[in-house]
Amino acid sequence: MERTLSIIKPDGVKKGLIGEVIGRFEKAGLKVAAMKMIHMSKKEAEGFYAVHRGKPFYGSLTDFMSSGPCVVLILEGEKAISRNRELMGATNPKDAAPGTIRKAFAANVEQNIVHGSDAPETAAYEIGYFFNALEICS
Numbered sequence: 001m002e003r004t005l006s007i008i009k010p011d012g013v014k015k016g017l018i019g020e021v022i023g024r025f026e027k028a029g030l031k032v033a034a035m036k037m038i039h040m041s042k043k044e045a046e047g048f049y050a051v052h053r054g055k056p057f058y059g060s061l062t063d064f065m066s067s068g069p070c071v072v073l074i075l076e077g078e079k080a081i082s083r084n085r086e087l088m089g090a091t092n093p094k095d096a097a098p099g100t101i102r103k104a105f106a107a108n109v110e111q112n113i114v115h116g117s118d119a120p121e122t123a124a125y126e127i128g129y130f131f132n133a134l135e136i137c138s
């Protein structure tokens with residue numbers, strides 16, 4: 001059993017894709033163990049994406065992520081990290097496989113509808129960034 005952090009980004013919320021995206025997770029057998037809607041400040045977005053500080057897209061990415069509400073979720077299941085990444089598709093929708101969330105809905109490499117943790121260590125950091133133990137239902 002593994003947990004991963006998922007974010008439905010501001011573009012996904014604006015496009016009315018919350019239900020569509022969560023439906024894909026559930027149909028694939030991933031369980032929602034926690035969920036909330038938040039509107040990150042620029043500072044909160046910078047903290048979340050601190051690993052990308054210094055990259056050319058960092059300023060624009062953190063502007064985008066603080067531009068409107070997101071839905072943050074914890075997904076739980078066997079191999080949840082890799083299975084969520086398969087459902088999302090490649091970061092750049094141009095490279096994403098057919099049938100994936102990003103291929104279907106993402107406008108570009110930055111506004112790519114969803115985020116998902118990429119490894120157990122990042123999942124632990126990212127889950128702790130948004131949720132405390134009392135907010136997680138196993």
Ligand code: CMP
Pocket residue numbers: 057061091109110111112114115116
């Ligand atoms: P995400 O999976 O949330 O992880 C980091 C985010 O940075 C990524 O999705 C994109 O939204 C963004 N990103 C990654 N690479 C680029 C890029 N080359 N140009 C702009 N944004 C990027």
